[in-house]
Amino acid sequence: MTAQILDGKQLAQQIRSELAEEIVEFIQNNGVVPCLAAVLVGDDPASEVYVRNKRRACEAVGIDSQLHRLDASVPSEELLKLVAKLNKDQAVHGILVQLPLPRQIDSSRVLIAINPAKDVDAFHPENVGRLVQGRPRFLPCTPQSVQQLLVRSGIEIAGRHVVILGRSDIVGRPLSIMLSQRGPGGDATVTLCHSRTPDLAAVTRTADILVVAIGRPKFVSADMVKPGAVVVDVGINRTDDGVVGDVDFDAVREVAGAITPVPGGIGPLTIAMLLKNTLSAAESLEK
Numbered sequence: 001m002t003a004q005i006l007d008g009k010q011l012a013q014q015i016r017s018e019l020a021e022e023i024v025e026f027i028q029n030n031g032v033v034p035c036l037a038a039v040l041v042g043d044d045p046a047s048e049v050y051v052r053n054k055r056r057a058c059e060a061v062g063i064d065s066q067l068h069r070l071d072a073s074v075p076s077e078e079l080l081k082l083v084a085k086l087n088k089d090q091a092v093h094g095i096l097v098q099l100p101l102p103r104q105i106d107s108s109r110v111l112i113a114i115n116p117a118k119d120v121d122a123f124h125p126e127n128v129g130r131l132v133q134g135r136p137r138f139l140p141c142t143p144q145s146v147q148q149l150l151v152r153s154g155i156e157i158a159g160r161h162v163v164i165l166g167r168s169d170i171v172g173r174p175l176s177i178m179l180s181q182r183g184p185g186g187d188a189t190v191t192l193c194h195s196r197t198p199d200l201a202a203v204t205r206t207a208d209i210l211v212v213a214i215g216r217p218k219f220v221s222a223d224m225v226k227p228g229a230v231v232v233d234v235g236i237n238r239t240d241d242g243v244v245g246d247v248d249f250d251a252v253r254e255v256a257g258a259i260t261p262v263p264g265g266i267g268p269l270t271i272a273m274l275l276k277n278t279l280s281a282a283e284s285l286e287k
């Protein structure tokens with residue numbers, strides 16, 4: 001069997017064109033353009049690329065974007081002052097502080113300082129708490145991408161066994177909560193695995209849907225996958241062979257029923273979800 005390819009790039013384009021139409025309508029109704037403020041501290045090349053791509057994506061759908069650059073040696077207080085200014089600025093609807101931050105800065109202090117109503121990454125404890133309680137304000141971008149990809153590809157989630165590899169605060173853990181919640185896009189039985197899970201392959205082979213977010217190039221081999229399973233690869237690993245996922249794509253596609261490629265899978269969808277959250281922040285703030 002050769003797996004169906006779940007084309008995240010194409011789906012992201014579709015979502016972006018839906019958003020572009022909603023944004024035109026929002027601007028007509030409110031006389032205000034949604035605006036995302038990105039904060040970039042230091043000159044990490046990967047972060048530069050991420051922020052540039054996010055700003056370009058904003059522009060393409062009609063969202064204004066601002067870039068606030070701070071030096072790598074900036075003290076926490078100065079970054080917190082900038083966040084406080086953006087929190088108050090009525091022209092700014094979404095705030096994105098690009099991670100990782102330099103060592104001298106306590107990231108959790110910065111993330112908690114962002115106005116939760118403008119926290120489009122959904123990392124603020126209030127937004128995490130709301131997600132856990134099943135009444136989210138924003139869904140975190142990468143887990144939301146995985147859920148949207150499954151739903152929009154017509155893959156049944158309810159009643160299925162989802163195995164997630166990786167328990168990070170930005171991908172695995174929130175995704176485990178979202179897919180196990182009651183209602184549309186949820187109702188799965190979820191197993192969350194990590195580096196202390198014994199006999200990982202025995203667990204992954206029980207998955208109807210296997211989501212992998214561990215940051216280990218081509219870690220998931222064909223013998224870890226149940227024939228016909230849906231495999232979603234969140235990993236982005238820069239190697240000598242270029243960008244590869246956490247799944248050995250060429251081998252696993254021969255076993256799986258459906259699979260996401262890397263690149264062109266979850267990555268492009270993540271930016272589309274950021275745009276969606278920015279519009280939704282603007283809708284709430286301009287009500």
Ligand code: NDP
Pocket residue numbers: 142165166167168169170171172193194195196200213214215216234235236237266267270
């Ligand atoms: P983290 O490093 O924060 O977390 C990795 C998780 O994987 C941890 O829970 C860790 O376990 C687990 N893990 C690591 N090695 C193993 C192993 N050998 N067996 C089982 N579990 C293991 O990673 P992130 O969640 O931030 O990112 C994961 C991947 O997803 C990366 O490649 C990253 O680049 C990518 N990513 C992609 C995004 C996108 O938009 N497509 C967005 C965000 C991330 P433990 O907790 O025990 O240490």
